[in-house]
Each structure stands twice: as C-alpha cells, then as structure tokens.
Amino acid sequence: MSELAGNPISPPTPKGIRKPKAAFSVGRIPGFAAATLAFFLFLYAPILLLVVFSFNGSNSATIWSHFSLDWYAKVAANSDIQRATLNTLIVAGIASVLATALATLAALAMARGGRFRGSQIALGTLLLPLIVPEIVIAIAMLIFFTAVGMNLGLGNIIVAHTVFCIPFAYLPIRARLDSLSPVYEEAAQDLYADGWRTFRHVTFPLLAPGILSGLMLAFITSVDDFIISLMVGSAGSTTLPIYIYSLIRIGITPQINAISTLVLLISFIFVSLSWLIARRSEKTP
Amino acid sequence: MTDPARLSPRARHTALAPALLAIGVFLVLPLLLVPVASFMEANPWGGVRPAFSVDAYIQVLFEEDFTGELVFNDAYPRIVLRSILLAAVTTLLCLLAGFPVAYVIAMQPKARQGILLLLVTVPFWTNLLIRTYSWIMILRDEGLINNSLEAVGIIDTPLRLLYTNGAIAIGLVYTFLPFMVLPIYAAIERIDRSLIEAAHDLYANRRAMLRRVVLPLAKPGIAAGAVLVFVPALGSFVAPALLGGGKHLMIGSLVQAQFGASRNWPFGAAISLILLAAVLAVLLWQARRQSRGEGLQL
Numbered sequence: 001m002s003e004l005a006g007n008p009i010s011p012p013t014p015k016g017i018r019k020p021k022a023a024f025s026v027g028r029i030p031g032f033a034a035a036t037l038a039f040f041l042f043l044y045a046p047i048l049l050l051v052v053f054s055f056n057g058s059n060s061a062t063i064w065s066h067f068s069l070d071w072y073a074k075v076a077a078n079s080d081i082q083r084a085t086l087n088t089l090i091v092a093g094i095a096s097v098l099a100t101a102l103a104t105l106a107a108l109a110m111a112r113g114g115r116f117r118g119s120q121i122a123l124g125t126l127l128l129p130l131i132v133p134e135i136v137i138a139i140a141m142l143i144f145f146t147a148v149g150m151n152l153g154l155g156n157i158i159v160a161h162t163v164f165c166i167p168f169a170y171l172p173i174r175a176r177l178d179s180l181s182p183v184y185e186e187a188a189q190d191l192y193a194d195g196w197r198t199f200r201h202v203t204f205p206l207l208a209p210g211i212l213s214g215l216m217l218a219f220i221t222s223v224d225d226f227i228i229s230l231m232v233g234s235a236g237s238t239t240l241p242i243y244i245y246s247l248i249r250i251g252i253t254p255q256i257n258a259i260s261t262l263v264l265l266i267s268f269i270f271v272s273l274s275w276l277i278a279r280r281s282e283k284t285p
Numbered sequence: 286m287t288d289p290a291r292l293s294p295r296a297r298h299t300a301l302a303p304a305l306l307a308i309g310v311f312l313v314l315p316l317l318l319v320p321v322a323s324f325m326e327a328n329p330w331g332g333v334r335p336a337f338s339v340d341a342y343i344q345v346l347f348e349e350d351f352t353g354e355l356v357f358n359d360a361y362p363r364i365v366l367r368s369i370l371l372a373a374v375t376t377l378l379c380l381l382a383g384f385p386v387a388y389v390i391a392m393q394p395k396a397r398q399g400i401l402l403l404l405v406t407v408p409f410w411t412n413l414l415i416r417t418y419s420w421i422m423i424l425r426d427e428g429l430i431n432n433s434l435e436a437v438g439i440i441d442t443p444l445r446l447l448y449t450n451g452a453i454a455i456g457l458v459y460t461f462l463p464f465m466v467l468p469i470y471a472a473i474e475r476i477d478r479s480l481i482e483a484a485h486d487l488y489a490n491r492r493a494m495l496r497r498v499v500l501p502l503a504k505p506g507i508a509a510g511a512v513l514v515f516v517p518a519l520g521s522f523v524a525p526a527l528l529g530g531g532k533h534l535m536i537g538s539l540v541q542a543q544f545g546a547s548r549n550w551p552f553g554a555a556i557s558l559i560l561l562a563a564v565l566a567v568l569l570w571q572a573r574r575q576s577r578g579e580g581l582q583l
Contacts, residue, residue: 027388027392027478027485027494028392028491029385029388032385032388033389035382035385035386035389036385036386036390039383039385039386042459043404043408043459043462044408046420046422046459047411047416047419049422049423049429050418050419050422060427062422062425062428062429062432063427063432102303102307103304105300105303106300106301106303106304106305108292108300109292109296112291112292112297113292113296113297113301114291114292116294116297122305125308125309126305126308128308128313129312131516131564131568132561133516133519133560133564135520136316136319136520136540136557137315138541139319139540139541139544139553139557140312140318140557141311141312141315143322143333143554144314144318159311160311162307162311163307163308163311163312166304166308220410223412224410224411226412226413226414226523227522227541241414244414244415244418245414248414248421248527252425260415260418263411263412264411267407267411267412268407268411270410271403271406271407271410272403
C-alpha cells in the first residue's frame with residue numbers, strides 16, 4: 001500500500017532513456033494515488049472501528065474504556081444467538097449445496113452445450129436473481145408462498161436462498177469452464193473414454209476449483225442475506241442478520257459489534273479461501 | 286471447429302432443466318403474481334382478498350380527504366422522486382470516488398492488481414446490515430464524529446448527522462462502491478498502454494491525456510458501473526431503514542412497510558412494479574448501448 005500511495009511521479013528522462021518501469025509511471029495522474037489511499041481508508045475504517053469496539057469494556061459502542069472479552073462471553077452464552085446461528089448455518093449449508101449443484105449442471109450445459117435457440121433467455125433466467133431488486137424478490141416470494149400455502153418455516157427460507165444463490169455459484173463455475181482448454185477432454189475422448197468417463201475423470205477434477213469457489217460464494221451470500229429472510233421467514237426461523245437487525249432497533253451496544261465481528265470473520269475466511277482456490281487453479285490448466 | 290466435449294441437445298436440456306425449473310417456479314412465477322396481487326383488495330390482517338380492485342394504484346397518487354373526496358397526495362411521488370435522486374447522487378459520488386481507484390489499480394503490475402481487486406471486493410461479501418450499522422456508530426449523536434468534535438471543542442451540541450438524506454447517501458455509496466470500481470477497472474485495464482504513452486508524448490499534459498484518451502475508452506466501464514450502482518441503490522432497504530430512521534423513506538422501505546407493519550399488500554405490490562419499471566428502463570438503456578457496440582464486453 002505504501003508503495004502504491006507514495007510512488008513519486010517519475011521525472012522525464014532528458015536523454016530519452018526509459019527505466020524499465022517507465023511504462024507504469026507514464027500514466028500516473030497527480031492526486032489519484034492519494035484518492036486511492038483515501039478510498040481504502042473509507043472502505044475499511046468503519047469495519048475496523050466496529051471490530052475494535054467489540055472489545056470495549058464499557059457499555060458504550062463509541063467511547064473506549066478498556067479491553068475486554070465480556071461481550072463475546074455474553075454472545076456465547078445467549079441462547080437466542082445460538083439458535084439464530086444454527087438456523088443461519090442450516091439454511092446456508094443446504095441452500096449453498098443445492099444452488100451449487102443446480103449451477104454446476106447449468107454451467108456445463110451452457111458452456112459445453114453449443115449454441116442453441118433460447119440460450120440468451122436461459123442465461124437471463126439464470127442471472128435473474130441478480131437483476132431483480134432484492135426487495136422485489138423478497139415480496140414476490142412472500143406472495144407466492146402465501147398463495148400456495150407453503151409454510152415450512154426454515155424450509156421457505158432454504159428454498160428462497162437456493163434460488164437466490166444460483167447466479168453467485170454459476171458465475172465462477174462458468175468462468176472456470178470457459179477458461180478450460182478443451183484439449184484435455186479431447187484427449188480423453190481420443191483414448192475412447194465415453195461422455196460420462198470424460199466428465200468423471202477429466203472435466204470434473206479440472207472444474208473442481210470453480211465449483212468450490214462457487215459453493216463458498218453461495219454460502220456467504222446465504223449467510224449475509226437479510227431482506228429475503230426477513231420477508232419470507234416466520235417467527236421460529238430467525239437467522240443471524242434478522243437477529244442483529246432486531247438488536248440494532250432496540251439500541252446500540254458492543255454486543256452487536258461482537259456478533260457482527262463473528263459474522264464478518266466467517267465472510268472474510270470464506271472470501272479469502274474462494275480467492276486462493278481460484279488463484280491457485282489459474283496456474284494449473 | 287468440432288468439439289468432441291460437446292453435450293448432446295438432450296443432455297444439455299437435462300442439465301439445464303433443474304436450475305431453470307427452480308428459478309421458474311420460485312422466482313419467475315412469484316414475480317408474475319406481483320401484478321396480480323396489486324389488482325386485489327387488501328386484507329387488513331395481511332395478504333390479499335381475491336376481489337378485483339384498483340385501490341392500490343389510486344393510493345399512489347390520491348388520498349381521501351375528510352369528505353370522502355379524492356385529492357392529490359404527493360407523499361408517495363415524493364418518495365419515488367427522493368429514491369431516484371438519492372440513487373443518482375450515489376452513482377455520481379461512486380463514480381468520482383471509484384474512477385481514480387480503478388485507474389490506479391489498472392496501472393499496477395499484474396500481480397498487485399489481483400490483491401488490490403480482492404481488497405475492493407471483500408466488503409461486498411461482508412454483511413450489508415453490519416456494514417451499514419458501522420456508519421450508525423460513526424454518525425450518531427454520541428458517535429465518533431460528534432464525540433471527536435466535542436472533545437476538541439469545535440461544537441457544544443451534537444450535529445444532526447444520522448437520520449438525514451446525507452447519511453443515507455453515505456451508506457449507499459459505502460455499499461455500492463465496489464460495483465463502480467470493478468467495471469471501470471476492467472475497461473481501463475484493456476486500454477493499450479502504448480496509447481497512454483503516445484498521448485503522454487503528444488499532449489504532454491496529464492489532464493488532457495485523461496480526458497481525451499482514458500475517459501473515452503473507459504466509457505463502457507463507466508456506463509456499466511453506473512447501472513450496477515444505480516439499480517440496487519434505487520431499491521435499497523437497509524440504508525434508509527438504519528440511517529434514515531424511518532423518516533426518510535425510499536421505495537424499498539415503502540415496499541417493505543406495506544408487507545410488514547402497514548399490511549397493505551396490493552399497495553406494496555403496485556409500488557414494487559414502479560420500482561421494477563424503473564429498473565427495467567435503466568437495463569434496456571444499457572442493453573441498447575451494448576447492442577450498438579458501446580457496451581463493456583465482459
């Protein structure tokens with residue numbers, strides 16, 4: 001970061017001799033590096049502040065007194081939070097696996113199915129959950145569940161999240177498929193592997209990083225979802241974001257910071273893992 | 286080119302069916318029910334009564350006065366207008382803050398670009414509610430800004446920062462910034478470096494280089510970023526709910542309220558159709574740009 005912000009504009013070399021890195025400094029615009037530094041501060045300072053105050057010893061979420069883990073102890077002992085955490089993990093676990101399975105099949109069909117009539121419509125449908133505003137998705141599903149009388153508590157949320165997470169799983173899997181060279185599959189077929197064996201022993205292992213990456217992104221999307229769970233859920237199906245929302249409406253305490261920090265930690269771990277998997281697999285075919 | 290790894294049409298349809306069926310039944314069908322619900326009577330205990338009614342649409346523009354006459358009521362048009370305005374301001378601020386970042390990242394060596402892009406996207410994957418909550422801590426009366434200003438003695442009474450339109454705008458910018466940076470980065474990263482060097486040689490002035498070379502070539506990225514920010518900002522619910530304090534409603538919060546405490550589903554459905562229409566208009570604009578070859582080819 002320091003290098004990014006502090007790199008001086010390279011002076012024009014009088015003899016027309018360019019240093020090797022000159023191509024990068026040519027495009028340098030005064031003030032842009034500072035703007036970038038400010039941008040990252042703006043992006044991370046609030047989150048950092050929230051984490052810091054989760055360790056605050058006093059009752060205040062904004063005035064620091066001393067370091068303490070009291071709020072985490074309170075969170076750990078709170079049975080409502082335990083139930084909400086369990087609900088969140090059940091929903092995210094089932095919905096992300098279902099969404100990833102559906103998305104993997106769809107990605108294979110779209111990437112390896114050749115051109116076909118209606119492929120644009122199929123793609124549009126797969127990405128529809130990303131296009132329609134979340135609040136509209138939420139109320140549409142609420143109207144639907146009410147109309148058909150489907151009242152499964154957590155089940156409703158699982159169904160809603162599965163559908164909502166499909167594009168989040170689809171995109172990384174599709175990207176991986178598109179970057180795979182077909183030569184491996186061709187080689188397998190030259191060696192008389194049938195379609196299934198080619199998939200089982202060649203395509204799938206090569207695709208695995210994309211699937212894993214998609215699974216993680218679908219999982220986080222489900223863990224973080226608030227609006228759909230709020231509208232579709234019922235009294236017994238409180239998830240963590242809904243619980244946090246109800247706490248915020250009551251009043252600001254460091255306890256909210258402590259739960260939030262734990263949820264942030266889950267997201268950070270999964271995003272980083274997903275990124276590392278995607279990056280490592282870039283180096284393999 | 287023959288592709289031996291190609292699926293047969295039958296296999297393709299079998300593989301596509303489950304996902305399309307799931308989205309069709311649990312999203313497309315529900316979306317089709319929204320206009321249906323908007324033409325029904327409200328059930329005061331929530332839900333709808335199966336009777337045709339256009340009350341929901343009348344309520345968007347009119348209210349009954351004490352004599353039972355319908356008079357024009359600007360409350361809801363104002364909320365729609367405020368939402369559009371806030372989303373537009375958010376888009377503009379995101380562009381101003383995001384463009385330099387996208388440019389700087391695109392000019393870095395490849396290896397560093399990856400980690401910087403990760404830093405831009407990580408907040409997107411963290412909980413929206415929590416990110417918005419962190420701004421309550423900063424903006425409220427006993428928050429970071431007011432406490433600091435009081436501590437140095439600049440102010441005696443806290444400034445009203447939370448529960449304002451400005452607070453909502455900050456929250457929205459904070460939420461949607463990555464959506465602006467990524468497509469602009471993608472557009473700039475594709476610019477041939479020698480063009481920038483040539484511009485540098487010819488125009489000498491960096492501002493002219495930016496205006497005449499980078500900006501025109503980054504335009505598709507800017508347009509894509511503007512759509513990606515404007516569309517979700519217009520329908521957002523969390524920022525107005527937490528930072529607007531229920532006083533400064535946006536379309537999203539209005540919709541949520543009708544399906545929550547207000548229990549007027551047809552009205553909520555009608556309002557969400559207005560939101561959907563606005564979103565569709567923006568997306569069609571973008572699709573037309575793309576078909577004219579001005580769009581960002583992802």
